Every structure is written in C-alpha cells, then in structure tokens.
Amino acid sequence: MDPTGTAGTCSATTVATVRGVAEVVVEEVGDVTEELVDAFARLVPQLSSSAPPPGTRELQAMLESPCTTVFVARLEGVIVGTLTLVVFRIPTGVRARIEDVVVLDAARGRGAGDALSRAALVKAADLGARNVDLSSRPSREAANRLYQRLGFETRETNTYRYVL
Numbered sequence: 001m002d003p004t005g006t007a008g009t010c011s012a013t014t015v016a017t018v019r020g021v022a023e024v025v026v027e028e029v030g031d032v033t034e035e036l037v038d039a040f041a042r043l044v045p046q047l048s049s050s051a052p053p054p055g056t057r058e059l060q061a062m063l064e065s066p067c068t069t070v071f072v073a074r075l076e077g078v079i080v081g082t083l084t085l086v087v088f089r090i091p092t093g094v095r096a097r098i099e100d101v102v103v104l105d106a107a108r109g110r111g112a113g114d115a116l117s118r119a120a121l122v123k124a125a126d127l128g129a130r131n132v133d134l135s136s137r138p139s140r141e142a143a144n145r146l147y148q149r150l151g152f153e154t155r156e157t158n159t160y161r162y163v164l
C-alpha cells in the first residue's frame with residue numbers, strides 16, 4: 001500500500017551529496033543489514049537514554065511500513081547519522097513528520113544533520129505533503145538552530161502526550 005497515492009522507491013538510493021565528493025552522502029535505506037543495525041546501536045543512545053536501539057526485526061518493520069522512510073548519512077562511507085520521515089494521509093491532506101534525527105557526536109558540525117533534513121523535505125514534497133512537522137525540546141540547542149536555519153517555524157499549538 002502506498003499511503004499517499006504516490007509510489008516511492010524501496011531501494012537504497014543516494015538522494016543528496018553536499019560539500020564535495022568526500023563529504024556527506026545521504027541515502028534512503030532499502031534493506032536491513034548488519035551495518036545498519038550496528039549504526040542504530042551507536043546512534044540511538046545519543047538521542048535517547050531510555051529507548052533501546054531497534055534490532056533487525058524493528059528496522060525491518062520500519063522499512064516495510066509504507067508510511068516510513070529511513071535516511072542515513074555517510075561520511076567517508078561510514079553511517080554517521082539518521083533521520084526517519086513519516087508521511088501519512090489524513091482527511092485534510094498528506095501529513096509529514098520528521099522524527100529521530102541524530103548524528104554521531106564525533107561527526108557533528110559537518111552538515112550531516114542539514115543534509116538529512118533537506119533530503120527528508122524533498123521526499124516529503126515528492127510524496128505530496130505540503131508541510132512537514134517536527135518537535136524538538138528547547139534544550140536541544142543544536143537541533144533547534146538546525147531546524148530554524150532550514151526554515152522551520154514555530155507553530156502556536158499545544159502539544160499533548162497521553163502516557164499509556
């Protein structure tokens with residue numbers, strides 16, 4: 001099923017290269033590999049101290065979901081960052097959200113977060129979304145600077161969470 005009415009690619013595709021050949025390369029992930037599982041094992045603890053990293057089964061479920069696109073950023077061939085784009089149709093249109101953006105500490109400040117976000121914006125537009133939502137705690141200063149630099153604007157809305 002295609003959630004938006006626009007079929008997307010399922011293979012690993014290089015979607016953006018920035019700042020020269022040896023710099024950041026962003027790919028849309030197509031398959032779960034050992035490299036991917038290992039990369040998430042390193043990345044997720046730098047995003048959340050409570051969430052366990054996804055294993056093969058969880059990553060497979062993400063890739064099989066028609067609503068989800070997982071991007072990775074590579075520097076010199078090594079996965080150093082990830083971003084997940086979720087695009088889904090609701091009665092009022094196609095909605096898109098950016099989730100779980102993280103770049104390895106040692107690789108920050110080289111444009112990986114920027115390149116991942118730009119790739120997600122292009123993909124969301126390709127899938128028919130007219131805007132892209134995300135949330136970021138104010139304490140995440142680098143992330144908030146990144147999103148504002150890219151053109152994200154604060155929405156005046158209350159964000160709620162019901163804990164199950």
Ligand SMILES: CC(C)(COP(=O)(O)OP(=O)(O)OC[C@H]1O[C@@H](n2cnc3c(N)ncnc32)[C@H](O)[C@@H]1OP(=O)(O)O)[C@@H](O)C(=O)NCCC(=O)NCCS
Nearest residue numbers: 047101102103108109110111112113114136140142143145
């Ligand atoms: C937020 C985060 C993903 C940004 O990743 P990043 O790869 O460092 O992002 P970028 O490199 O694109 O931008 C970071 C800074 O490097 C600068 N930069 C980017 N490319 C550069 C380059 N080639 N040379 C020098 N500086 C560069 C940017 O201008 C930016 O500067 P600023 O923070 O002073 O405004 C990263 O800090 C992170 O993983 N943080 C922890 C997890 C987190 O908070 N995630 C967001 C959840 S909402």
